[in-house]
Amino acid sequence: MKKLKKFTKVLVLFLIVFSIVGCTMFNNNLEQNITVAFEAGVHTLDPAILQRMNEQYIACNLWEGLVRKNLNGLIEPSMAKSWDVSEDGLTYIFHLRKNIHWSDGQAVTAGQFEYAWKRALNPEAKSDVVFMMYFLKNGEAYNKGKARAEDVGVKALDNNTLEVRLEKPAPFFLEILNYHTYYPVRQDIVEKDSDSWYLKEKTLVTNGPFCVQSLDYNKNIMLVKNKYYWDEKNVKLASISFKIERQPDSIWKQYLEGSVEYGDTFPNDMDKQKEVESNKNNVIVQNALATTYICFNSRRAPLNNINVRKAFEMVLDKEKIVQARKRSENVASGFIPPGMPDVKPGTDFREIGGKYMNEKFNKDNVKIAKELLEQAGYSDPKKFPTVVILATDPWKQTVNIIASQLKETLGINVDVRTHASEIFYQQYSEGDFDIVFSNWVADFVDPINFMGFIAGDKNLKGIFTEKFYTLVDKANSMADNEQRISTLHEAENDLLNSYTLIPLFYLKDMYYTKPYIRNYLRTPTSELYFRNAYIEKHTN
Structure with missing residues (x-):
């Protein structure tokens, strides 16, 4: 030895x-x-x-x-x-x-x-x-x-x-x-x-x-x-x-009544930021290594067409989505959140990797998005199939905003399906969605945790490109850290340029005790x- x-x-x-x-x-x-x-x-x-x-x-x-x-x-x-x-x-x-x-x-x-x-x-x-x-x-x-x-x-x-x-x-x-x-x-x-x-x-x-x-x-x-x-x-x-x-x-109500000492679920209509600022009920906000995102089901039409996926991403006003949550969160510029280390000590994977997609909504993008839908064969929004968005109940307000933005800009009809976790995971495992809304919280401080999770989720198997899966496997087997991190940058680039996963915002942890x-x-x-x-x- x-x-x-x-x-x-x-x-x-x-x-x-x-x-x-x-x-x-x-x-x-x-x-x-x-x-x-x-x-x-x-x-x-x-x-x-x-x-x-x-x-x-x-x-x-x-x-x-x-x-x-x-x-x-x-x-x-x-x-x-x-x-x-x-x-x-x-x-x-x-x-x-x-x-x-x-x-x-x-x-x-x-x-x-x-x-x-x-x-x-x-x-x-x-x-x-x-x-x-x-x-x-x-x-x-x-x-x-x-x-x-x-x-x-x-x-x-x-x-x-x-x-x-x-x-x-x-x-x-x-x-x-x-x-x-x-x-x-x-x-x-x-x-x-x-x-x-x-x-x-x-x-x-x-x-x-x-x-x-x-x-x-x-x-x-x-x-x-x-x-x-x-x-x-x-x-x-x-x-x-x-x-x-x-x-x-009801959890928040029980907390105020004193029968619960700790929780992290809030009423959908609560002004959370105002509650934090009031400093009345010990609501705590802290940064999390977490990204909230949507995945397009590229295994079935119409989202198997990259132009459709691009069009949808271009009309999302992510700043409005974040503002509605009132948690002082930041629009995501990539899948890997800030705080993940890059190769050299003190460097950040997100800063080195740069920004992807649109952080700010631009009205000019709506015209480009409609042209992309036309190229995909959908010049008439009335003939575009109804899109199913799947999410858990606590995210109902957020996915409703996404649905309204798609409707208002592109005329797309959206069927929002929010469920308790058990039903959500059942439908998720069955692939019964066009768009799934989710988030990932890091298990440990390394970008492979995010990439490995997405590549390993059997419910998303086949949604991403073969190149993406190959790059993640390659990074997992590399001993040289510089090559490994470089390969993960390449994997994130492929993931986001395929428009199969759209990062929305970096999550902040909010709970009360x-x-x-x-x-x-x-x-x-x-x-x-x-x-x-x-x-x-x-x-x-």
Whole structure:
């Protein structure tokens, strides 16, 4: 084996100091129970396949991987107490703690990590987020049926030692390890009931700060403190009730009434910016590494014609769309948002990549757009087929603006279909749309996360050009970072010049929480951690 560099435990010392400071206002006499509410949309809590934001919010409080994030959002040791890295950056040796247990008291072992990772990569798992594991040696090859499970670069050397080999050096690999597909699962539980183990309280055994007490994906998921968690002494909350609402507008009302302490869904008719400025109800706005966009279904007419797609993009007034949201968000000039690093330290992928499409609406574009429709064979808007836009309910106002702009400028009739998350994802998976409205929030700080997600979404398979898919695959296999980033720029250029994906604006994270909830962590990648949270003394 190549020479390994030893990582010290400075971060652990930092955690101890920080915890002492953070606990000074903690009051043991207060009931430490909080209620978090969000729109219905929890389909699975299986770490190998979950992908919705609400699922991730719950999962990152139930599980922990080899590493975790501290209150500053920085990676620190978790299930692994330390690790060694080879000089070429291709081999990691993780040394697990001796006192780590599952919520049923059984020991967490290195073999359970090996099993979980290979299970997620198994082609039969059909995970939409499996691209996050292509960093492992032969991970992609195994997932695509070109290698065996035993060829994948993860191996338990003993119960407390895990060897990980990478396909190529990845400086951000520790950040990747915090992603949910890298959580361990129990082979003995999963293989006894592979289709529904994650649907039952008794078999949803986890290793994080909280565990499941009651489980109803349609109403409420109750988590309680995990008494077997290795860092249990620093977990202050006794319980978290994740309340699932089918009427998302009611969440804000419940928050004002005091029955909900945390939420991120707002009534459609609310002036959110005014609410923030009033500083009355602790509504918080922060930048997110996230892009909101629409995708055109180029697999069917009329949007299989690039001139139609170009025409639609040219008449969108993105500034009006942003202004209507009242969140001080910025019109998107590319798919990759600002904040993603380029090759040289301190440089930004978005700045280097430049601007695409139209940031500002120009009335002259309407004439050009109509000419493009004529070239596509649609000189009479009355003969243009009705276009179906698919979105989730919270985006109803925004997609209605898009529909009205297409109608007012080009005379296009639009059928806006907004649904609760379950119905939306069903229609999305069936390809039952002409335009889909969506957004992507980064899982880690690298542009491959955006490109890999879009290229790997099986619901969008075939919508983009073959060149785009080839470039993303090529970038994924490159060891040279300069070449890799250059290839990702080329991929974004191809994606946006095909007019199959139109970036609209860069999302800002907006949520509300009672000011007496302390030491929670919501990251720019929209992770939500309550591991260190507590309720401080307050008056209602």
